[in-house]
Amino acid sequence: MYKNMSVLREALVCSNLFQKSQKSKAVFIDMTRNRYVHQVSRQMTATFHNTNQSIREKRSKMFDDEKKRQLNLIPRIDKIEVQYEGVPENVLLYLNKGMSTPYNACQHMGEMLMDRSALAIVNGQFWDMHRPLEEDSTLKLVHFHDKDPFHLNRAFWRSCSFMLSAVLDLAFKEDILVELHSFPAPNVASGSFVADVDLKCGHEWTPSGEELRVFSSLMHKLAEQKLNFERLVVSAELASDMFQENQYKSKQIPSIADNYNDKITLYRIGDYVDISGGPMIGNTGFLGRRCTIPAAHKITVDGTPMYRFQGVALPKGIHLNHVAFSALEERATRINMAGLSSLNTAQPA
Structure with missing residues (x-):
C-alpha cells in the first residue's frame, strides 16, 4: 500500500x-x-x-x-597532567584544561591511537574522544578489538x-x-x-x-x-x-x-x-x-x-x-x- x-x-x-x-x-x-x-x-x-x-x-x-560562549568563559589556559596508561607505553602529558581532549592526547602519541581509539576512559569514567578534559586525569583508550568491548x-x-x-x-x-x-x-x-x-x-x-x-x-x-x-x-x-x-x-x-x-x-x-x-x-x-x-x-x-x-x-x-x-x-x-x-x-x- x-x-x-x-x-x-x-x-x-x-x-x-x-x-x-x-x-x-x-x-x-x-x-x-x-x-x-x-x-x-x-x-x-x-x-x-x-x-x-x-x-x-x-x-x-x-x-x-x-560553544563559543563557553570557550570565552575560560579566563586563561591552565595546564593539567594527563597520565596515559596503555600501548605502546605509559606517558605523562601536559594538556590544556577545558580545551584538550583524549583525541588531542592521541595526536601527541601516534597515528595508530588516533585511528583506532573510539572511546576513552578518564578517571574511570567513559568519556567521548572529543570531550575536553576538565582536571588532572588518568587516561585509557578503548578500541573494538579490546578483550571486553561491552561498553x-x-x-x-x-x-x-x-x-x-x-x-x-x-x-x-x-x-x-x-x-x-x-x-x-x-x-x-x-x-x-x-x-x-x-x-x-x-x-x-x-x-x-x-x-x-x-x-x-x-x-x-x-x-x-x-x-x-x-x-x-x-x-x-x-x-x-x-x-x-x-x-x-x-x-x-x-x-x-x-x-x-x-x-x-x-x-x-x-x-x-x-x-x-x-x-x-x-x-x-x-x-x-x-x-x-x-x-x-x-x-x-x-x-x-x-x-x-x-x-x-x-x-x-x-x-x-x-x-x-x-x-x-x-x-x-x-x-x-x-x-x-x-x-x-x-x-x-
Whole structure:
C-alpha cells in the first residue's frame, strides 16, 4: 500500500546537510504512486513554517554560538597532567584544561591511537574522544578489538541510532516535515539499533525495499565523511529554545533537566543536533561497510502514528561473512520492543 513513497533523496541532500562543497547528482525515487501520501503530509504540516533544513541550520548555529560562549568563559589556559596508561607505553602529558581532549592526547602519541581509539576512559569514567578534559586525569583508550568491548559496543549502538536519526532528518523532501521522537537506550542483545519518527503522514506509507536501501546508503555516506561527534552541555532553557519546533523533545527536556541539575547534553554530527546522554564513538567513520536499515515498523505513541526504523551494523575493522551477517539482518527486521511497553504497535511496514 502506497509503496515507493518517492520522498527519499541521496547524495546531493547528504552533501548539503553536512556542508560539503563537492557537487553530486540528486536521485529521486519515482513519485507517481505517492500523491496521496504527500497530500496527507501537506495537510498535517500546513501550520508549520519551517523546513527540515532550516531547523537543522538554526540548531547548528545555536550550538556553535553556545560553544563559543563557553570557550570565552575560560579566563586563561591552565595546564593539567594527563597520565596515559596503555600501548605502546605509559606517558605523562601536559594538556590544556577545558580545551584538550583524549583525541588531542592521541595526536601527541601516534597515528595508530588516533585511528583506532573510539572511546576513552578518564578517571574511570567513559568519556567521548572529543570531550575536553576538565582536571588532572588518568587516561585509557578503548578500541573494538579490546578483550571486553561491552561498553564500547553500547556506545557504538547509541551512535548508530544517532546517525540513523540524522539520516531520517535529511532523507525526505521538504514537504515531509520530519519530527524525531526519540531513540531508546542501546541494547546490543536486542539485535537492532532504533530511531522513532513522526512523518506527519499517519501510517499511509509502506517503504519499499529500494527505499530502505537508500537509508542504508546514507548511513554509509555519513561513515565516509568521518564526522566527529561533538558534545555540548547546555541549560534547559537554551535546549528548549533550540528544540521548540519539536513537540516531543519539548516535552522530554523538562524531565531530563530535573534529573541532571537543569542541564541537557547535546551532540552534533555535521549540522544535525540532538539530545543524548552519551557517550558516543569518536566519529562516524567507525561505522563499517556492513550496515543495513532493513525495517520500518508502524507504531503508535500516545495516539500518534509513528515509524520505528531499525538497523544493524558492524564497526569498522570487524569482519563477518555474508551468511552470518544476513542472519543478523533477518533478526533486525523483527520489531525491537525496547521502550515499547507503553506504546501500541501496528503491522510492520
